[in-house]
Amino acid sequence: MDRVDILVTYDVNVTSEDGQARLARVAKVCKNYGQRVQMSVFECRVTRAQLEEMEAKLLKIIEPDKDSLRIYTLVGGRDRCLRVHGQDRYTDFDDPLVV
Amino acid sequence: MTGELLNTLYVQTQGVYLRLEGDTLRIQHEDVTLRNVPLHHLGGVAVFGNVLISPFLLHRCAEEGLEVAWFSESGRFQGRLSGPVSGNVLLRRAQHKALDNPSQTLYLAGRFVEAKLKNSRLVLQRAVRERGETEALALAIAEHEAALRMLPQARSVDEVRGLEGQAASAYFAAFGDLLLSGEFRFDGRNKRPPRDPVNALLGYIYALLVTQCTAALEGVGLDPQMGFLHALRPGRNALALDLMEEFRAWWADRLALSLLNRKQLTPKHFEERPGGAVLLDEEGRKAVIVAFQSRRQETVQHPLFKEPVPVGLLPHVQARLLARYLRGDLPEYAPFVGR
Numbered sequence: 001m002d003r004v005d006i007l008v009t010y011d012v013n014v015t016s017e018d019g020q021a022r023l024a025r026v027a028k029v030c031k032n033y034g035q036r037v038q039m040s041v042f043e044c045r046v047t048r049a050q051l052e053e054m055e056a057k058l059l060k061i062i063e064p065d066k067d068s069l070r071i072y073t074l075v076g077g078r079d080r081c082l083r084v085h086g087q088d089r090y091t092d093f094d095d096p097l098v099v
Numbered sequence: 100m101t102g103e104l105l106n107t108l109y110v111q112t113q114g115v116y117l118r119l120e121g122d123t124l125r126i127q128h129e130d131v132t133l134r135n136v137p138l139h140h141l142g143g144v145a146v147f148g149n150v151l152i153s154p155f156l157l158h159r160c161a162e163e164g165l166e167v168a169w170f171s172e173s174g175r176f177q178g179r180l181s182g183p184v185s186g187n188v189l190l191r192r193a194q195h196k197a198l199d200n201p202s203q204t205l206y207l208a209g210r211f212v213e214a215k216l217k218n219s220r221l222v223l224q225r226a227v228r229e230r231g232e233t234e235a236l237a238l239a240i241a242e243h244e245a246a247l248r249m250l251p252q253a254r255s256v257d258e259v260r261g262l263e264g265q266a267a268s269a270y271f272a273a274f275g276d277l278l279l280s281g282e283f284r285f286d287g288r289n290k291r292p293p294r295d296p297v298n299a300l301l302g303y304i305y306a307l308l309v310t311q312c313t314a315a316l317e318g319v320g321l322d323p324q325m326g327f328l329h330a331l332r333p334g335r336n337a338l339a340l341d342l343m344e345e346f347r348a349w350w351a352d353r354l355a356l357s358l359l360n361r362k363q364l365t366p367k368h369f370e371e372r373p374g375g376a377v378l379l380d381e382e383g384r385k386a387v388i389v390a391f392q393s394r395r396q397e398t399v400q401h402p403l404f405k406e407p408v409p410v411g412l413l414p415h416v417q418a419r420l421l422a423r424y425l426r427g428d429l430p431e432y433a434p435f436v437g438r
Contacts, residue, residue: 032122033137050139093140096392097108098385099115099126099133 005074005081006051008034008042008058013066025061026069029054037090043078045093105142109388110150111381113172117144118153141165143314145307147384148172166314173378174303176310187320193425194325194338207421207432208256208328211344212263214434216243216250218349219270221437222356226277235273242269256328263328263344270348279360292376296369299377300358303384304351305343307391312346313339315414319422342417349437350394350410358390403433 008030012023030036033054034044046054055071062069074081084090108124110117116127124141126133138159143166146152152167160167160180167180197203220243227236246262253259275285278297285297293299313336316323326337328344358364368383379387395411408416417435424432 028121031120031135031137033139035135035137044137045140091134091136093136094106094396096389097106097136098388098392099108099110099112 003045003047004051005078006034006044006046007070007072007074008044008054009070009072010040010058010062011068012040012062016063016066019066022061022063022067026058026067029057029061035089035091037088043090106140107143107145107166107392108136108141109145109147109392111147111172111384111388113149116151116153117146117156119156119159124156138163138165143167145170145310147174166310166317168310170306173299174306174384176306179310179313190320190422190426191322191325193427194321197425198325198327204327205253205256205259207341208259209250209253210432210434211328211341212259213247213250214436215263215344215347216247216266217436218345218347219243219266219352220247222277222348222352223270223273230279233273233276235269235276239266239269239273242266259328274352277356280362282366283359292372292374293378294375295377296364296366297355297359299369299379300355300364300387301351303379303387304355304391305347307388308346308351309336309339309343311395311411312336312342312414312418315418316342316421318415319418321418321422321425342414342421345417345435346414349435350413354390354394358387363390399437402436402438 010026010030012026013019014023027036030042030044033046033050034042037043044051044054051071058069110126112128112133114128115133118125118127120135122139123135123137124144125135144152144160145168147170149172157167157180159165161182164182169177169179171177197207220240223236223240223243227240243266246266249262250259253262271285271288274288274297278285283297284295286295288301289295289298290302293302313323316338321338323336323339324331324334326335326339326341329335329337329340331337363386364379364383368380368386369377370380371377396409398407398409399413400406401408401413401416403420404416413435420429421432423429
């Protein structure tokens with residue numbers, strides 16, 4: 001199955017009711033599919049099915065009138081689409097994983 | 100056809116703790132998180148020595164069919180997580196029937212050995228092409244050719260084993276000539292424990308490879324213990340060892356040679372233990388695992404399918420072909436022969 005690199009970013013209005021709780025739940029879903037590369041930015045390598053699943057879970061959490069969620073598909077993979085400067089906490093999970 | 104090649108997580112840092120955190124695997128050392136890996140990236144987890152795994156993570160791995168295997172710190176296979184029995188009972192029954200059928204057992208044993216002989220010969224011939232002939236190399240190639248000629252006439256599995264044994268001893272008599280660096284010597288195969296660096300390295304890579312073969316067989320629902328060439332023995336994954344014969348020279352031995360000849364491993368990566376055992380040290384083991392994993396991700400043209408297959412999926416492809424042969428969907432089993 002083909003996998004795609006996606007970029008997920010979000011703003012959750014933490015001053016609104018339950019804002020902190022929503023923020024934590026959004027982060028938790030994102031962590032299950034990928035990795036945090038900046039405070040509210042995740043990179044995930046997922047199948048189409050996993051992407052749909054993840055999106056559906058996130059849509060159940062956020063409040064559309066208060067929060068914002070953006071999912072970018074990195075066509076051709078992050079290697080082609082991304083230039084990173086400064087701190088980089090990304091791990092390629094397809095590389096040999098030896099701890 | 101080939102499916103997805105999921106990564107294996109190798110944990111060899113002593114004293115770490117693996118736990119389940121949502122749908123991710125968290126690697127902790129004392130209170131520090133070393134890494135989080137989403138489970139959907141993983142096809143298996145291999146742990147070496149003193150590494151703890153939480154019960155919930157184990158349950159989840161069993162549930163999702165993630166292969167978990169335990170090795171000693173030095174790389175000796177210790178055990179494996181086995182989830183609920185799955186796969187096709189009819190397939191396993193076909194496998195048992197084939198083992199009770201002497202002509203089918205002989206046929207399969209012969210195919211595994213044929214592949215082993217061809218792939219070993221390939222390694223020897225490549226050395227001759229690249230560096231010229233030595234006496235031992237010429238002899239070993241001749242032994243392989245003789246064995247390949249006699250193989251179709253073998254009347255019993257014991258005869259097949261005899262041919263294999265003869266060729267293997269010539270192969271290992273010549274193996275020292277394949278080492279370029281003067282820092283390593285090889286005077287024949289020894290194990291349990293290995294008594295020199297080259298044997299330590301071979302043993303370590305074979306341990307990694309047999310786990311891959313076991314996982315591949317289980318993946319298609321075959322019983323990895325029920326082998327045709329290797330004698331049945333409690334606790335021995337005879338069929339995984341059978342399947343591994345196709346890959347020993349082509350994958351494991353060549354990887355060992357390239358690690359040594361490119362000086363990615365040097366004598367300082369090996370340590371001698373009391374009693375004369377020689378083992379890879381932590382840094383050496385890491386280098387081997389990284390090279391092994393990178394090799395898994397390279398693709399090769401499968402001789403049967405005209406499409407590129409990642410090396411790591413070859414055992415799975417072969418396991419599937421074997422299952423189809425046992426079921427009667429294929430009239431022949433075609434073992435993997437590299438180029």
